[in-house]
Amino acid sequence: MPRFSIHAGPPADAQRYKSLAWTIEPTTSTRLILKAWRGRAKKPFAHYWFNDQAAADKYLREQHETEDARERQQAKRQAEIAERLAEQLRLIQVGTLLCDSWGYEQTNIDFYEVVARRGSMVTVRPISQSSVPGSESSHGMADMVCPVPGHFTGEPFTKRITAYGLSMKHGTASVVDPWEKHYRSWYA
Numbered sequence: 001m002p003r004f005s006i007h008a009g010p011p012a013d014a015q016r017y018k019s020l021a022w023t024i025e026p027t028t029s030t031r032l033i034l035k036a037w038r039g040r041a042k043k044p045f046a047h048y049w050f051n052d053q054a055a056a057d058k059y060l061r062e063q064h065e066t067e068d069a070r071e072r073q074q075a076k077r078q079a080e081i082a083e084r085l086a087e088q089l090r091l092i093q094v095g096t097l098l099c100d101s102w103g104y105e106q107t108n109i110d111f112y113e114v115v116a117r118r119g120s121m122v123t124v125r126p127i128s129q130s131s132v133p134g135s136e137s138s139h140g141m142a143d144m145v146c147p148v149p150g151h152f153t154g155e156p157f158t159k160r161i162t163a164y165g166l167s168m169k170h171g172t173a174s175v176v177d178p179w180e181k182h183y184r185s186w187y188a
Contacts, residue, residue, distance in 0.1 A: 102170035129166035
């Protein structure tokens with residue numbers, strides 16, 4: 001009977017390095033069997049035969065380097081996200097305008113205005129938009145729009161500030177200036 005199931009994850013006595021776990025077992029011949037798991041995986045990502053311990057050790061050194069590189073990349077990504085979040089927290093204040101552009105085969109634009117903020121939570125209200133004169137397309141189903149601050153069109157609701165703005169039903173609302181023009185299209 002096998003020592004462990006292939007779908008049960010690494011055995012308790014597996015050797016470990018960061019999120020990497022592995023076992024090396026001799027076979028009836030002179031070969032070694034190496035099985036390796038990463039993270040919480042139940043199945044091994046590697047199941048290799050090696051002719052000697054030196055070859056298996058070389059492979060494991062390469063995997064250790066991969067783990068180190070993955071850890072550095074993850075730390076870099078987390079630092080970037082923290083930096084983006086700090087920037088969003090600095091930008092999004094009471095009175096800030098936000099735009100959410102979304103749609104499939106059309107481009108819908110929703111504008112919002114921040115009416116209250118407490119920590120990383122903001123209360124926003126939908127605001128109206130106005131078509132930029134002369135921006136209508138030749139086919140008549142697209143134009144440019146700008147937000148109309150203070151002209152509320154809906155009830156307030158609360159959202160958490162994320163590294164990319166505010167997560168909305170159809171996308172992400174990001175900070176815009178009141179004079180920015182945004183493309184809008186529709187089908188009749």
